[in-house]
Amino acid sequence: MNDATGTGRQMETARATEGPGGPGPVILSPFVRVARIPMHHQIREDLVLNLNSGRFQPGAELPGEAALCAHYGASRGTIRHALADLARDGLIDRQAGRGSFLRHPKIEGSVVGSYRQFRIEGPPLDAGGSVLSLTRRKADANVAEILGLGVDRAIYFLRRLRFAAGVPVTLQTSYLPVALCPDLQKHNLDERHLIDILLQEYGVAMARAEELIEPAIADEHDAKHLGIKIGAPVFQIERRTYLADGRIGEFRRAVMRGDVYRYRLDLR
Amino acid sequence: MNDATGTGRQMETARATEGPGGPGPVILSPFVRVARIPMHHQIREDLVLNLNSGRFQPGAELPGEAALCAHYGASRGTIRHALADLARDGLIDRQAGRGSFLRHPKIEGSVVGSYRQFRIEGPPLDAGGSVLSLTRRKADANVAEILGLGVDRAIYFLRRLRFAAGVPVTLQTSYLPVALCPDLQKHNLDERHLIDILLQEYGVAMARAEELIEPAIADEHDAKHLGIKIGAPVFQIERRTYLADGRIGEFRRAVMRGDVYRYRLDLR
DNA sequence: GAGTGGTCTAGACCACGTT
DNA sequence: ACGTGGTCTAGACCACTCA
Numbered sequence: 097m098n099d100a101t102g103t104g105r106q107m108e109t110a111r112a113t114e115g116p117g118g119p120g121p122v123i124l125s126p127f128v129r130v131a132r133i134p135m136h137h138q139i140r141e142d143l144v145l146n147l148n149s150g151r152f153q154p155g156a157e158l159p160g161e162a163a164l165c166a167h168y169g170a171s172r173g174t175i176r177h178a179l180a181d182l183a184r185d186g187l188i189d190r191q192a193g194r195g196s197f198l199r200h201p202k203i204e205g206s207v208v209g210s211y212r213q214f215r216i217e218g219p220p221l222d223a224g225g226s227v228l229s230l231t232r233r234k235a236d237a238n239v240a241e242i243l244g245l246g247v248d249r250a251i252y253f254l255r256r257l258r259f260a261a262g263v264p265v266t267l268q269t270s271y272l273p274v275a276l277c278p279d280l281q282k283h284n285l286d287e288r289h290l291i292d293i294l295l296q297e298y299g300v301a302m303a304r305a306e307e308l309i310e311p312a313i314a315d316e317h318d319a320k321h322l323g324i325k326i327g328a329p330v331f332q333i334e335r336r337t338y339l340a341d342g343r344i345g346e347f348r349r350a351v352m353r354g355d356v357y358r359y360r361l362d363l364r
Numbered sequence: 365m366n367d368a369t370g371t372g373r374q375m376e377t378a379r380a381t382e383g384p385g386g387p388g389p390v391i392l393s394p395f396v397r398v399a400r401i402p403m404h405h406q407i408r409e410d411l412v413l414n415l416n417s418g419r420f421q422p423g424a425e426l427p428g429e430a431a432l433c434a435h436y437g438a439s440r441g442t443i444r445h446a447l448a449d450l451a452r453d454g455l456i457d458r459q460a461g462r463g464s465f466l467r468h469p470k471i472e473g474s475v476v477g478s479y480r481q482f483r484i485e486g487p488p489l490d491a492g493g494s495v496l497s498l499t500r501r502k503a504d505a506n507v508a509e510i511l512g513l514g515v516d517r518a519i520y521f522l523r524r525l526r527f528a529a530g531v532p533v534t535l536q537t538s539y540l541p542v543a544l545c546p547d548l549q550k551h552n553l554d555e556r557h558l559i560d561i562l563l564q565e566y567g568v569a570m571a572r573a574e575e576l577i578e579p580a581i582a583d584e585h586d587a588k589h590l591g592i593k594i595g596a597p598v599f600q601i602e603r604r605t606y607l608a609d610g611r612i613g614e615f616r617r618a619v620m621r622g623d624v625y626r627y628r629l630d631l632r
Numbered sequence: 633g634a635g636t637g638g639t640c641t642a643g644a645c646c647a648c649g650t651t
Numbered sequence: 652a653c654g655t656g657g658t659c660t661a662g663a664c665c666a667c668t669c670a
Contacts, residue, residue: 134639160655171641173441176656184452186483192656193648214482214629215454217576307629308485311579311597311622329579329597354579359627361482361575402658428636439660444637460637461667 119153122146122198124167139168139178147187147198158188158196218260218357224287225258225268228321232274239271242336242347250274256285257321264322266352276300276345291337294345302345305337309359318351329354387421390414390466392435407436407446415455415466426456426464486528486625492555493526493536496589500542507539510604510615518542524553525589532590534620544568544613559605562613570613573605577627586619597622 127142129135143158159167164175179196182188190196231253240247254270270290272280276298283293294300312332319326330351337346395410397403411426427435432443447464450456458464499521508515522538538558540548545566553561562568580600587594598619605614 136639162654173642174640177639179656190656191649193650193654195649195655305631307627307631309627309629311599313581313595313597327581327595329581331579359577361577363573363575404658430635441661442659445658447637458637459668461635461669463636463668 119156119198122152122156122158124159127168129169135168135170136174136177136181139164139170139175140181142168143178143182144187147182152198154198156198158198160195214359214361216357217360219263219265220260221265222259222261223289223292224285225256227285228255228257230254230281230285235271239347243271243273243344245273252277252280254280254285254290260356263356265356266350267318267321268348268350271347272345290346300339300345302337302339305335308334311354312351314351322351322353324353324355331357387424387466390420390424390426392427395436397437403436403438404442404445404449407432407438407443408449410436411446411450412455415450420466422466424466426466428463482627482629484625485628487531487533488528489533490527490529491557491560492553493524494532495553496523496525498522498549498553503539507615511539511541511612513541520545520548522548522553522558528624531624533624534618535586535589536616536618539615540613558614568607568613570605570607573603576602579622580619582619590619590621592621592623599625 124142124146127139129138146152158164161172161175161179164170164179165172168175179188179190183190183196187199188196189199232250233253234248235243235245235251237247239245239251240249243251245251250273252270252272252274254268254272256268256270257264258266258268274280277294277300280293283297285293291302294302310332312330314322314324314326314328314330316326318324318330319328322330324330331354333348333350333352335346335348335350336344337348339345392410392414395407397406414420426432429440429443429447432438432447433440436443447456447458451458451464455467456464457467500518501521502516503511503513503519505515507513507519508517511519513519518541520538520540520542522536522540524536524538525532526534526536542548545562545568548561551561551565559570562570578600580598582590582592582594582596582598584594586592586598587596590598592598599622601616601618601620603614603616603618604612605616607613
């Protein structure tokens, strides 16, 4: 549970490849509005129906906003309201300067379309945590690739045990470029959020992050620190945190107690 | 891994209770706009900062849209854009005729505020699946409570092994009120989505669903059907699917292969 | 009736990607 | 240069809640 190598998915999702010439444009069926129901709802549902009809391939381009205004007889604000809903739900991709494009064929046998809400349930993490180790080392090939650095560039290797209400709940291993935060060891990692130290001490602002969540099993090391049994179910979470310019500021792998945290999903 | 009883979280999140008189109003700190960054982003982040400052209790009422327009010197459309983002991310509740109110205390030490996007990564499920058993029985106390039925009301107990591209990937146990779908056994559960059968054969439309996701370990039964080893990490997923009137139409517990699926989260 | 959020319009300017 | 989506404004009418 401790290597920074690939995780070895056994069945990768098939990436849709664009054939030569690419998928055709989306052509809408006629539309009649119904009274009493908000226009942008009707437009959204009509677009969902059209896009899910199977007549179009992923990647197909939607009509521009102006064309949709004409087709639906609505103002641009209303059209944009409907399109924003579709984009939020992952049905379409929108790109300024290019257009709007159909995304996935259909995600899963979910209730109707897509996830609406996602949150973790459990006690909030305390700031900081117990630093198990903080060392400077040279990046090996894996870490260098993940962080987008040259091999042998200096990185910090930070292991912390973190608590919620004083109870150990997650064990985190972080990799950070030394160039980003020289002398990191001088700061109080026991009591401050890493993200706050980066921002306040180094002026480094994290813009966004990606997490990959998998089920895993506590090994001896995990079990000892988290106070659980070897073999107990845990979440394994990989997080890549990005700077504003797209570089990765931190790569982290965490093991989180499965008996304390769970994820909750709302589907609509 | 197979009882329908409670899951026994060890540390429940504390529910904030409203004191007598209720929580006070939200009072905003002064705001200075920065050039080059969209106004509604800045307003959203400023509101996040204010709401997460700890100065306000859950339930606290935000200033009205007009007041926010004045405070931020922006038009109503821009203010509404920012507020819509906050509502979408679950930070506030908005109610027409009443106002906007602060929701949760604070979720987690995430990058700045909240989850933006999440999806499951892995191959799409095939429709239907191999029915391992479909029996009619009387609801025991646990299932009756979950489904909101009286004890001893008839339920269907359905176990299916489901596939993705022909490979077994998830084992599902469903509980449905017989009243909702009498003679369910007459329909082709091997090849159709349960949700489609309910809609097309019984006119029962599922409105929304909730899922709880935990890490778990494959037991002998899981391992045998899914073709994995006993003790292999899996996701355990509880799903409650709701009808439009709020009743629960299906309670399901599923075990999903951890080597095939993972969740991806985008944080902003 | 006053205040709230929900809907909708019409118009403007911008950054961006393509041609 | 042109079309795309992103941002923002100013104003209007509505349904709803609450005093």
